[in-house]
Amino acid sequence: MxxxxxxxxxxxxxxxNDLQERKKALKKIEPYVDEIMDQFYKRxxxxxxFAKFISVERIPELKRKQIKFLVQLLSEPFDEKLYKRIAKVAIVHYHIQLDxxxxxYGYHILSELILAQSQKxxxxxxxxKLIIKYLKVSEEIMKEEYFAQKMLAESPYRANDLFIAVNSLHMAYIRCKSSFENLRVDEKAKELFEKSLEELKEYKDVLEExxxxxxxIKRFCTQFSNEPNEKNLEALKNAIVKPLNNVNVTAYLSLTSSLATMRAMTDIVYKRTIVNEKELTIKSVQHKIFTLFSENYGWxxxxIEFLDKEPESGYEIVKYMAFREKIFFLCINVRDVINKLYVVEGIDLLAEAMKLTLYNRSKE
Structure with a gap:
């Protein structure tokens, strides 16, 4: 990255060193940002x-997000954190199938509107020049990440890094397991094992998680090679097998929750699980949402919180929910579990289904 x-x-x-200049630029256009965004969505x-992607009811929410995005672009260092934020917007656009x-065209309109403010x-x-440059950078990153997501989605091999890394590490251990368990060092097997460890360096972060x-593991391998005894063998095995067992448990829980999520989404879409009462209140809707998440992802x-205002930070998943004339924000944090990224995606998908159901009910 x-x-x-x-x-x-x-x-x-x-x-x-252009961060201070960007912050000055932001200060200059801040008084006009609301007007710019009003004109942006109007155009x-x-x-x-565009009409099929933007409902009039969602414009206030979209404006807030767009302003927040512009503020981040002009007030934060251009680093991995900012890059990922831009990439995340691209992935959202991919999933709603926005070409x-x-x-x-959106960036073109936004640039035009900002340029027009200089006449006033x-x-x-x-x-x-600096503002337009960073808008252009943002546009290019979004296009690149959009197509990267498209290639991933169309690939028949959607293996994830965690699976590749864990599987490769375990297979490397299996190759020399028999010689290790006989308390002898097969130099060829040891060489292959250490070579495999080197090749796994690119997955270091995901493996450590x-x-x-x-x-x-490498240190215990060296200790065993120098002194092939039961104690050193046990230390080496524990460094590999124990985390592997933990991964298996979490993988099972993730799979079970994913299947439960699919069942829950079917209930939401076809049986209207969260909106099947004649008289619903925000409290009863929130209670049903809480129950669904507890049943499927309680572990x-x-x-999980329901807030009246969008939080600035502190939550990994924040969903804007609209029901009739009222809005609230569903805010969720996920425990530090193995393959957390995929657990978060499952929870996010379930939240999106709930959001869509509430929106459709409000339109009836």
Missing amino acids: NAKIELVKEIYQLQD LLQKED PIYMS DPSILPYL AGFHLAT AISD
Whole structure:
């Protein structure tokens, strides 16, 4: 990721010391941001192709998110964190099937509207080049990540890093397991095992999250090679087998929860699980949502809250929910479990189904 960021910086001549200038630029356009966003969505809705993606009811929510995104783009260092935020927006656009040409048109409109403000306030002029440059960078990142997501989705091999890494490590151990258990060192097997550990370095982070520490495994391997005894063998086995068993348990829980999620989503879509009462209140809707998450992901969720205002931070999943004339935010944190990324995706999918159901019911 860092190599990719450095390339982007070089291509667009981004400087680490331009952060203060970006913050000044943000301060200059801040008084006009609400007006810019009003005009932005007004112009987008004039195009029929955009109308199917943007409902009038959601414009206040979209405006808030768009303003927040612009503020982050102009007030935060251009690093991995900001890159991932931009990429996340691209992935959302991919999943709603918004063609990249529409993304580019949106950036075109936004740039035009910002440029137009300089006619009202000439003091913005010195900062326009910097603002437009970062908008262009953001657009290019979004297009790249959009197509990366598209390639991933269309690939018949959607293996995840955790599976590849854990499977490769275990197979490397299996190759020399028999010689190890006989308390002898097969130099060829040991060489293959150590070579496999080197090849797994690119998965170091994901393996450590799962409890596999390559440096520790390598150290125990060296200890066993120097002194092939039961104690050193047990230490080596524990460094590999124990985390593997933990992964298996969490994988089983994840699979079970995923199947339960699919059943819950079927209930939501066809039986209207969360909106099957004649007279519903926000409290009863929230209670049903809480119950569904507790039944399907109780083992993985550490916090679930229903807030009236969108939180600035503190939650891994935040969903804007609208029911009739009222809105609330579903906020969730997930425990630090193995393969957490995929657990979060399952929870997020279930939350999206709930959000859609509430929205459809409100339209009836």
